[in-house]
Amino acid sequence: MENSYEFLSLVLDSITEHIVAIDETGDIQFVNKSWLAFGNKNACLIGENWSGVNYITECEKASALGDEFASHAVTGILSVIHKRKNSFYLEYPCHSPDEKRWFMMRVSPFRTHGRNYFVISHQNITERKLAEEEVEKLASLDGLTQIANRRAFDDFLKEEWLRCFRLKKTICLAILDLDHFKLLNDDYGHQYGDQCLIKVAELLKEFTKRPSDICARYGGEEFVLVWGNLSIEQASRLLQKLLKKIQDLKISNKNSPVNQYLTASIGLAVMLPNIENDEFLLTNNADKMLYKAKRAGRNRFES
Ligand SMILES: Nc1nc2c(ncn2[C@@H]2O[C@H](COP(=O)(O)OP(=O)(O)OP(=O)(O)O)[C@@H](O)[C@H]2O)c(=O)[nH]1
Numbered sequence: 001m002e003n004s005y006e007f008l009s010l011v012l013d014s015i016t017e018h019i020v021a022i023d024e025t026g027d028i029q030f031v032n033k034s035w036l037a038f039g040n041k042n043a044c045l046i047g048e049n050w051s052g053v054n055y056i057t058e059c060e061k062a063s064a065l066g067d068e069f070a071s072h073a074v075t076g077i078l079s080v081i082h083k084r085k086n087s088f089y090l091e092y093p094c095h096s097p098d099e100k101r102w103f104m105m106r107v108s109p110f111r112t113h114g115r116n117y118f119v120i121s122h123q124n125i126t127e128r129k130l131a132e133e134e135v136e137k138l139a140s141l142d143g144l145t146q147i148a149n150r151r152a153f154d155d156f157l158k159e160e161w162l163r164c165f166r167l168k169k170t171i172c173l174a175i176l177d178l179d180h181f182k183l184l185n186d187d188y189g190h191q192y193g194d195q196c197l198i199k200v201a202e203l204l205k206e207f208t209k210r211p212s213d214i215c216a217r218y219g220g221e222e223f224v225l226v227w228g229n230l231s232i233e234q235a236s237r238l239l240q241k242l243l244k245k246i247q248d249l250k251i252s253n254k255n256s257p258v259n260q261y262l263t264a265s266i267g268l269a270v271m272l273p274n275i276e277n278d279e280f281l282l283t284n285n286a287d288k289m290l291y292k293a294k295r296a297g298r299n300r301f302e303s
Helices: 006-013 033-041 055-064 067-081 126-141 148-165 181-188 190-206 232-248 280-294
Strands: 016-025 029-030 088-093 101-111 114-126 171-178 213-218 222-229 266-272
Touching: 006 033, 016 033, 055 067, 055 222, 067 101, 067 114, 067 280, 088 114, 126 181, 148 171, 148 213, 148 222, 148 280, 171 190, 171 232, 171 280, 181 280, 190 213, 190 222, 190 232, 222 232, 232 266, 266 280
Parallel strands: none
Antiparallel strands: 016 029, 016 114, 088 101, 101 114, 171 222, 171 266, 213 222
16 A cells, blocks of 8 residues: 555645656656645646646746746756756745745656656745844844944945946935934933934934935944935935934933034035945045034034
């Protein structure tokens, strides 16, 4: 009984991985129940009518429609069929309209009755992928304010700099430092200070909404904003508004010589990326402008 076709196909039908076996030409020879059930649930073109269907041709059709993972799958399957690789695996997204899903596809060969066959299995790896996404997100966020941290900011700036270089567009960078924050901490306590940092970060998000923008906690009571493809005039208008909005938060800082409410100083720099400058120079310039704003009396921006 244990060696019978019925017994073995029941075993294959009981596992959750979607399994399909093909021959050297790509023609489907066997599918398990999970593979059929997934196809039926997801309106796949091949269902119960799998006999005589060529798996590689179907992947090529999907690839021609722009599915880049189908194209990788074809390359991988052929590399095992042509013995360039012993096995192949590929992780790919397969999101449905209402849930995120990822699968891992594995291709392994076997030989029987003088012919070569290939098992292609698809395993749902969504749980692992979601956990990885969460870890990635946590690693790029500042723990207190939940906006980007310095590391994520550095990565973003590098990318955005290159993008503006290619597009020949200016990029603006502003470093914002809260004024007399030490007095605020001393007068109202560190926890109050923490809440203020959270409120300011929330506000900065409002000013950096495009995909080419970012706000980040640069360290302590210092924040940084980047706007790709923005002119200095546009950035200046945004910063005027931002300075006002920070004061409008009405966060008490009673002993500040600048204002009874929390204020900020900002250094703004703009550059048209080219081969003679880089993002570090942009940051340095903004830093110098911040210093100028502090010396000029705070609660202002300089560029
Ligand atoms: N509550 C809180 N305070 C912080 C945090 N990080 C840095 N600080 C405080 O921010 C203050 C920064 O002080 P300074 O560098 O002297 O600057 P400042 O008092 O803001 O003065 P200016 O920048 O010159 O206007 C220090 O008291 C730090 O302890 C934080 O995460 N939470």
